[in-house]
Amino acid sequence: MSVALLVPRGLDTRATGGNVYDRHLRAGLVARGWTVATHELDPGDPVPVDGLLLVDSLVASWAAGTLLGSGARAVPLVHMLFGTPGERELLAAAPAVVTTSAWTRSQVLAHRSVDPRRVVVAVPGTDRARLGSPSATGGNLLCVGTLTPSKGQHVLLEALARCGTGGWTCTLVGATDVDPDYVDELHKAAADAGITDRVTFTGALDRRELEDAYRAADAVVLPTLAESYGMVVTESLAHGVPVIASAVGGVPEALGEVAGAHPGMLVRPDDPDALATALDRWLNDAVLRTWLRRTAWQRIATLPRWEATAAAVARALEGAG
Incomplete structure (x- = not known):
């Protein structure tokens, strides 16, 4: 299967939590056999509307109107909610919604027009890491x-x-x-x-x-x-x-x-x-x-x-x- 991943520009250069998540997710989907086309976007850029779309919530906050108007198969990837009318409409119309925590899912479901059966939680993963050596004072x-x-x-x-x-x-x-x-x-x-x-x-x-x-x-x-x-x-x-x-x-x-x-x-x-x-x-x-x-x-x-x-x-x- 294939999906277009719509993310804010700077995916590979800015170390925000959302970008780290999106990068790991892209790699994980590819490892599972998916074809992932990444589109880094700024407000005002043309928004892809063809095929299955996975849309970072920051992009969705300003591209919702385009996505809704085109009838795109857009799955919002909700790192955070911005509370805009377009965002709420996109969540209600989406064939599925992904949230990055159970708490965020509860905020999405506060919009009564969203079917809870369509909202999936996918919490961020962690990389295996080396343990540190704590000091005696904890300072x-x-x-x-x-x-x-x-x-x-x-x-x-x-x-x-x-x-x-x-x-x-x-x-x-x-x-x-x-x-x-x-x-x-x-x-x-x-x-x-x-x-x-x-x-x-x-x-x-x-x-x-x-x-x-x-x-x-x-x-x-x-x-x-x-x-x-x-x-x-x-x-x-x-x-x-x-x-x-x-x-x-x-x-x-x-x-x-x-x-x-x-x-x-x-x-x-x-x-x-x-x-x-x-x-x-x-x-x-x-x-x-x-x-x-x-x-x-x-x-x-x-x-x-x-x-x-x-x-x-x-x-x-x-x-x-």
Whole structure:
């Protein structure tokens, strides 16, 4: 079978979660015998409408009118919802819908015109990774995500300012070119709090550099304000690194459970006090750190794999074809 994959321009050059997912999915479908024609699009570009289409939700947010008007067999691949009328109409008309988390599926089904039997969940997979070597103090903190307000790095810096200046360092990894004004605000916040010597901004890293960052981390902090899943969470756990994250969207789903307990800590989003309390517990409770590391290691065995992601999407496409 064949499918046209419609994705935002920059699929192979920008390391966003959606792009990583789309690249792995494309490879997984090809491995299953599919012919995949990739179309990287910007708003205003001609939109392919022939044959079976798998449409990244960012493309669908501005191309829905064209897809609907042409009667295209378009299967939305929903990383996130944008809430536009065209998007809602496209979801209702689609022969199948793929969501990247159960939480996102619940948001899609909030539109009553969408048949739940047509909505398939295909969560992001994980790559096998080498475990890191945790430090004795647990003070090597890592935050991974594009530096934008929705990722909440300002919340993290405010929380770190309340943790004092001893026993920790924090590395913030992520592209700095999306919202330069926000990046300037983060640097100013770190300076005003007197923690510039403990906070490092690396910019975007390549795959090997990011692997090294995960392996060097004692804990990964995800202070996001909105997240449909949270691939950073599962990537952290794949390295055996516990996660301290906002309890928002699909993050609890990504974190998962081991024997009824999370392999990390969940805190209220956009709440520096709550995050500071969690960080303080992590930094000052060696027993807690040991337990969370153990549950993170145990979680590795149940993390989803990319082969399963591709299999779920293939089933949805076969049903839509």
